[in-house]
Amino acid sequence: MTEKSNGTGGTRFVTTIANKYPSFRDEPLKTVYRWIEGKRRDDGAEGLWRIHDDLYDFTEFIDRHPGGSEWIRVTKGTDITEAFETHHITTRAENLLPKYKVREAKQPRNIRLTFKEDGFYRTLKRRVRDKLQEVDKTPIKTSKLIIDSLLGSVFVFAFLAMKFNSYLLATLCAMCVNWTIISAHNYFHQKDNWRMRLFNLSFFSYREWRISHAISHHLYPNSILDVEISFFEPILCWLPNPAIKGTFQRYGGWIYGPIVYAFILYSELLKRLIATIKTGKNSFFADDMIALILPTFMYLVESSCVWSVLKMWIYITLATSFFFGLVGKNAAHHHPEIFHAGDEIPDEIDFGMYQIAAVMDRADVKGSHFAVLTSFGDHCLHHLFPTLDHGILPQLYPIFHQTCEEFEAVYRECSWLHHIIGQHRQLARIEPFTYQPTKKSK
Template sequence: MVAEAKPSLITNVPPSFYAQSDRATDAWLSAKRRDDNVEDGLWRIHNTLYDLTDFIDKHPGGPMWLEMTKGHSGVTRTFVRRGYSLLLQSIDFPENWVPSKEAKNWIQRYVSYIYVPIFYCFLYLYTFSMRMLLSIVKGHKVHINHFLPFIVPITMYLFGGNHTLIEALKIFSIIILSGSFMFSIIALNADHHHPEVVHDGDPVRKSYDWGLYSVDTIMDRQELRGNTLLTLTNFGDHALHHLFPTLDHGILPELYDDFFATLLEFEAECQCYPWFFETIKGQFQQLSRIETMKLDSHERYLLKHGRQMKSK
């Protein structure tokens, strides 16, 4: 039996500045603050205003997010989802995973097979350069932690023996390029981009809650389950991570029995594929996909298991 769920709280309306090329975090927050028009110094969670000033320094996740969301309702999404990353929304990637004939040209579909791996090497440099550029052009705030990586070449130059500054910078560049490539190939191919995973534009469940929606947009990798090292270094146990982002990853494997039982109860399943090449292949297949799915996740589940939709 499929339980009736409350309407999704995931917003379908982007903030005012979303259409602009400048889509960094500060712009998103500024747009939300202008759109929500919350009394200055307060936070809105759903339709209730809160004064969290005395709680900022006690927040287990640190004060930054509460400080950034003061004066608008952006904290509502975090409160509902218990975790929200603006990183991917802050960057206009040259990859387009949205299945759309209008939004995706042939270069994005096929030439991306060539230029995307090259872009992986420069992701770190790209994000840093964009932050600096936006701070100059748009006046976005620059945080001191943005410059922490430069401690490495400075330390190599000062304490690395006879290395010149140029040699230290060359070694640092190799570290950054290789680290960027490894991070990108793991993170961007990890758990969300596969033609069998729901993307923007695909049909969604007619009756769903946030948990089911999250599971529909996630894939897991078989070989990572049960291996703590691989899980921590390769974004493993990803479905449980999204459902319980505040729990230690060492605890997540204990939840699998209840997780699978809940999926069965709600006639859902989490896509799971062999790691590593299957997920990379799926990511490029998703880059090429322009047709949206014909059925939503629940309908595909029933079809797969030879069952029919229940009449309302």
Template sequence: MACSDKGNRHHRGLRGPPLKRRPRRTAEEVLREESFQEKKRTIHLQRRRVRTKLLKKEIQKELKNVPKQASKNSVLFIDALLFLLFLFSVLTVRYWSYGLGVIAGVLLGMVTIASHNFIHRKNNFRMYYFQFSLQQVREFRISHILSHHLHTNTIDDLEMSLLEPLLEYLPINKTPLKRYGQALVIAPLVWLTFFHAPFVKRYKEALSCKGKNLRITDLSSFLLPLAMYLFGGRSFLDAFWMWNYVLVVGALHFGFVGLHAAHHHPDIFHDGDVPRSTTDYDWGISQLDAVMDRKEISGSHFLVLTNFGDHCLHHMFPTLDHGTLDYLYPVFKKVLNDFDLDLRMVSQWDTITGGFQQLVKVEPNTAPPDLKKYKKK
């Protein structure tokens, strides 16, 4: 016992003099400590990557309150647009009117964009409206759904790489001729050939692979020119000419709207820019970094459906009908606010000018996107 007590006294001696009692903290110090602990908890939550999971959970609850008519309206809109497309296409031939052809072309572009809503869902016949543009649903599901939606604005995004070397949106070294030539000359040519180019490429590949890349559903692309020929009252060559005219106008509309809808602006993340994080990656925030939405489009079901609107929510929940997205904004904004994040809402003019600015950009951003920049304005 004595040895034990001596050892204990020796051990206590090593510890030095007893610590002084900690003075009582002021209310300000307590609040500061609580604030510090709250920040630590927030960082911990972020590291556990609960943001996207929390958003999904909250959205699932809110979906029960979304009226079913919302998705039905999408069907009504696209079917009405398709009817008008066939009507004006036939009238274009019958009256040999390039003015009517412009209307038909714009309608074709709108139908093509609207069908994107149905391509994201399980197989349905309305997704094949997309093929009136000579594009193929199977190819688009690979380049858009499996690539673009998972690897937005990175080198793995096929919707970026398939445009190269004609249009280079990544911030890389470009000669002055390349920078301004692609913005002023090449870009319009790409828009004009947006429909014909993949068609020619597909059938060129079909020759080398004995048609294995084709499907019987590809014949749906020719229903429009067939109707123009049968009901246009003119020769096959006349109908063929006007069909191609409608395709070019439609491609111009589709290409211009698609490339200036949400993803290309100097303040949007592109591969080569400094990423937000390499260790605590959050897929949901990466989508916020790579997307902007337009004030003029959001809020209108028709405009959202025909202009790639509500694009950030669409990237978060791509299989939801575009008509339901507007009902999810209150929950979406609440979750963003809880994590001190924001959705960048800009004007249509901002996305148009930003697209051209991104084409001529050569210096990558040295800091992650400021998601609150446009809220400050």
């Protein structure tokens, strides 16, 4: 994908937010660690940590990072500008930077997203920073109650499914597992905590998803840097690029897409196994054993034969995977009116404006704490401020809408059905369009 300008009103448009095509993006076996390795090659961080145009050495700070050491350790050698901006709402972290600064970077930033003081994102962040001093924190406790209750429901339905040999009850168990891991996504964006590990109740790894989801997808949604899109290529192709998808892929995905959903969890496990064997680097950790807690529980409480437990567990895992794919792939990003790499977008666009361009929120879950937490709801605000608990995001809408109005940003919402239909239309779309981020630019 190459940049180009159409000269409309003097605005320079590009088809991607990255100056360089990501190293290793088109390799057959795509892993989060290979993605990070590519960023180290492309970001011009010179083996250090890059924030905007400066280089920092956080080596001594790794084990003292309040959010957990892994965030700093895994991003060494990369540009962490977007991650730093979105994960630190207060000025405390920014005030610490001079202590660790080494020098200015030699190369310009690879990413075109901007954070100007008078721009949309920083204006909104200042207002959110002030608002957080007075928000009601009670919903944070509600979020914990919801995920803890879902976890308990997982084991209740697993027990009942085994006791009555009921696949209907197993389906309910799978729904609860799905809701639990989606709710756990709320927690792996935050500082280290035990609830983030519930994401591993499936074959997923919160460690890898902190990279693929929090560091890649969240910061660069629908771009060529979004590894969650490249993972599914060439089977499911959402980018409007005729060079990577033919007629079969454009319309075949409508049929085999749900089948792909059902095997997402197993493909994650298989991919990690292959990567471990191929590279010789172990990608598994002790907390990956969390995935075995459920089948072990099913075996112990019902004293069934191993084969009976295995069949029920496989079914629960397949159903969980299907529900997760159905919710996740139709959550907010894939619709023909949403920007995808290949479409034209103003060069050096504000980070916040870009997030709005790549998101269309689900209006039908707003107002329900449970629905938002279990369906990736309040998606745009979550992308803008991922470390904030989903429970308090609704209190930020007044200042969010105010800022959108001042900057004439086009914030969009639709129903889940509209998203599902739109996602299939996006699979078929190959014609790029020009995205205008503000009303005044139309």
